[in-house]
Amino acid sequence: xxxxxxxxxxxxxxxxxxxxxxxxxxxxxxxxxxxxxxxxxxxxxxxxxxxxxxxxxxxxxxxxxxxxxxxxxxxxxxxxxxxxxxxxxxxxxxxxxxxxxxxxxxxxxxxxxxxxxxxxxxxxxxxxxxxxxxxxxxxxxxxxxxxxxxxxxxxxxxxxxxxxxxxxxxxxxxxxxxxxxxxxxxxxxxxxxxxxxxxxxxxxxxxxxxxxxxxxxxxxxxxxxxxxxxxxxxxxxxxxxxxxxxxxxxxxxxxxxxxxxxxxxxxxxxxxxxxxxxxxxxxxxxxxxxxxxxxxxxxxxxxxxxxxxxxxxxxxxxxxxxxxxxxxxxxxxxxxxxxxxxxx
Amino acid sequence: xxxxxxxxxxxxxxxxxxxxxxxxxxxxxxxxxxxxxxxxxxxxxxxxxxxxxxxxxxxxxxxxxxxxxxxxxxxxxxxxxxxxxxxxxxxxxxxxxxxxxxxxxxxxxxxxxxxxxxxxxxxxxxxxxxxxxxxxxxxxxxxxxxxxxxxxxxxxxxxxxxxxxxxxxxxxxxxxxxxxxxxxxxxxxxxxxxxxxxxxxxxxxxxxxxxxxxxxxxxxxxxxxxxxxxxxxxxxxxxxxxxxxxxxxxxxxxxxxxxxxxxxxx
Numbered sequence: 124x125x126x127x128x129x130x131x132x133x134x135x136x137x138x139x140x141x142x143x144x145x146x147x148x149x150x151x152x153x154x155x156x157x158x159x160x161x162x163x164x165x166x167x168x169x170x171x172x173x174x175x176x177x178x179x180x181x182x183x184x185x186x187x188x189x190x191x192x193x194x195x196x197x198x199x200x201x202x203x204x205x206x207x208x209x210x211x212x213x214x215x216x217x218x219x220x221x222x223x224x225x226x227x228x229x230x231x232x233x234x235x236x237x238x239x240x241x242x243x244x245x246x247x248x249x250x251x252x253x254x255x256x257x258x259x260x261x262x263x264x265x266x267x268x269x270x271x272x273x274x275x276x277x278x279x280x281x282x283x284x285x286x287x288x289x290x291x292x293x294x295x296x297x298x299x300x301x302x303x304x305x306x307x308x309x310x311x312x313x314x315x316x317x318x319x320x321x322x323x324x325x326x327x328x329x330x331x332x333x334x335x336x337x338x339x340x341x342x343x344x345x346x347x348x349x350x351x352x353x354x355x356x357x358x359x360x361x362x363x364x365x366x367x368x369x370x371x372x373x374x375x376x377x378x379x380x381x382x383x384x385x386x387x388x389x390x391x392x393x394x395x396x397x398x399x400x401x402x403x404x405x406x407x408x409x410x411x412x413x414x415x416x417x418x419x420x421x422x423x424x425x426x427x428x429x430x431x432x433x434x435x436x437x438x439x440x441x442x443x444x445x446x447x448x449x450x451x452x453x454x455x456x457x458x459x460x461x462x463x464x465x466x467x
Numbered sequence: 468x469x470x471x472x473x474x475x476x477x478x479x480x481x482x483x484x485x486x487x488x489x490x491x492x493x494x495x496x497x498x499x500x501x502x503x504x505x506x507x508x509x510x511x512x513x514x515x516x517x518x519x520x521x522x523x524x525x526x527x528x529x530x531x532x533x534x535x536x537x538x539x540x541x542x543x544x545x546x547x548x549x550x551x552x553x554x555x556x557x558x559x560x561x562x563x564x565x566x567x568x569x570x571x572x573x574x575x576x577x578x579x580x581x582x583x584x585x586x587x588x589x590x591x592x593x594x595x596x597x598x599x600x601x602x603x604x605x606x607x608x609x610x611x612x613x614x615x616x617x618x619x620x621x622x623x624x625x626x627x628x629x630x631x632x633x634x635x636x637x638x639x640x641x642x643x644x645x646x647x648x649x650x651x652x653x654x655x656x657x658x659x660x661x662x663x664x665x666x667x668x669x670x671x672x673x674x675x676x677x678x679x680x681x682x683x684x685x686x687x688x689x690x691x692x693x694x695x696x697x698x699x700x701x702x703x704x705x706x707x708x709x710x711x712x713x714x715x716x717x718x719x720x721x722x723x724x725x726x727x728x729x730x731x732x733x
Contacts, residue, residue, distance in 0.1 A: 134597075136592070136597055140592070309590050312589060312590050312591070312592055313586070313589055313590055316586075316589030316590075316596065316600070317575070317578070317579045317582040317584070317589065317599075317600070317603065318579070318585075318586045318589050319589065320568075320572055320575055320576045320579060321576060321579045323565075323568065323572075324565055324568070324576045324579075327565035327566065327567060327568060328563050328564075328565055328566075330519075330547075330559075330563060331559070331563040331564070331565065332565075332576070333546070333547040333548050333551075334517065334547050334548075334551060334556075334557055334559075334563075335548075335551060335576055335577045335579070335580075335639065335642075335643060336548050336551035336552050336577070336579065336580040336643050337548055337576070337579055337580065338546075338548050339548070345586065439567070
């Protein structure tokens with residue numbers, strides 16, 4: 124009973140935070156124990172971890188394209204910058220993994236700043252064109268910077284998350300999962316705040332948002348740099364996970380993959396991106412037997428989606444754990460009242 | 468006390484003088500109407516005052532001081548968001564609400580630049596964030612209550628009836644805590660009853676929020692009914708200024724609106 128009383132006194136916000144935290148740990152623990160105990164085989168674990176990396180990068184793309192309304196076509200480029208920076212830092216400068224990943228994110232954010240500064244002042248499709256060019260420039264640069272990146276042959280032997288082979292699938296997942304949870308929390312915190320509303324207002328109507336005292340350029344930059352940072356982190360996680368980096372794996376089609384995830388999940392929905400990120404990653408593996416024909420399946424799925432649900436899987440709606448708890452609570456009979464009644 | 472003083476403001480689009488030698492002085496608490504035939508340059512003048520266009524000539528002084536303490540700053544060259552921060556809010560001729568956001572969010576966005584927490588507070592959900600968010604929400608709901616749309620605060624703005632969308636746009640402008648409110652055809656598309664209600668509302672908010680109001684309007688009933696002073700714009704130039712009674716008798720104004728009788732010499 125004492126615990127109950129304290130619970131009621133606890134602020135609503137704190138309780139919500141604890142519920143989200145508990146659910147996140149629970150999901151993470153179940154999957155990692157499953158992987159460790161061999162219930163989830165190594166191949167599936169690989170897909171889940173890879174899916175989580177894709178979700179991180181797709182979320183970063185959703186931040187700029189879905190929430191801010193600025194189409195970006197070069198997120199594979201950002202991913203590449205993060206991945207190569209992290210790999211080079213670990214391999215040549217012996218930087219600890221966590222720090223290398225974060226520096227990778229910061230370097231990528233710097234590139235975001237560089238691209239965003241001239242292009243985000245303009246309205247329309249300029250950002251799309253410039254980011255598209257940027258992605259290709261990065262890819263070609265990686266081919267020519269042979270000393271650092273291994274050139275066209277690729278960068279081999281990036282150290283994995285752990286040297287213990289038996290623990291590798293589990294620890295890879297735990298690393299990526301922790302970052303995924305942090306990214307989800309940060310983005311949803313941002314979106315449900317005043318700066319987040321400012322960002323969304325830019326998508327809705329730039330002129331009106333300007334007239335409401337919102338520095339449109341600043342908030343576009345904020346969203347874009349943050350987006351680049353997160354994409355860089357995603358790339359930084361990809362390097363020790365995949366352990367081999369090749370410029371061709373960061374081509375334009377890779378950027379399109381992220382756009383497909385965002386569009387299928389719903390522009391402006393975090394939950395939509397998470398679901399479609401895992402589904403698309405699984406489909407990529409599942410449809411491997413079709414070889415090049417799987418691209419036809421993507422196109423088909425996209426066309427069907429545009430016909431029957433043009434807003435994407437979730438539209439701009441979100442699925443909320445705390446709301447779910449509230450609903451379940453409402454469904455259950457009010458226990459305490461009946462108990463007290465019985466006592467009397 | 469002067470709130471705004473625009474002197475000799477001109478803007479050219481190529482060879483077209485859209486507004487030339489535009490002069491306007493607004494005193495504190497005044498309700499001034501800006502009228503003129505279609506294409507006279509009224510909205511262009513608004514866009515210059517709010518920083519959407521930068522004028523080629525002239526200066527616009529705005530008083531940012533308090534009460535008797537006059538402190539004029541030049542608005543020319545400032546960006547629209549900077550002008551809004553100085554205390555000038557506007558509505559648009561063709562309603563520009565954030566259509567797919569809720570009524571509450573529309574107003575909360577206008578409170579943004581007054582929010583007392585930064586992005587880091589938002590990302591980390593500090594106690595400051597929760598406190599300020601509660602304040603913003605309460606202020607926004609109070610404002611919506613004045614306009615009697617608080618019970619629709621969770622509806623999407625695009626689902627409101629037309630009249631309420633107009634009201635919401637004014638509410639949103641007021642949320643920026645302005646000194647001067649610019650209304651661009653607030654009664655456009657309203658029926659006579661709605662226009663009457665709007666007139667009362669404009670009078671009310673002017674007193675409640677101690678505003679100076681400049682409005683563009685084609686509805687002469689509204690303009691003659693509530694404006695204390697009227698400026699008439701034709702071909703980008705102010706052709707007359709005065710009280711509603713003076714304006715309605717001014718031959719230049721009648722000529723601009725109705726044209727001239729042909730002098731047949733008979």
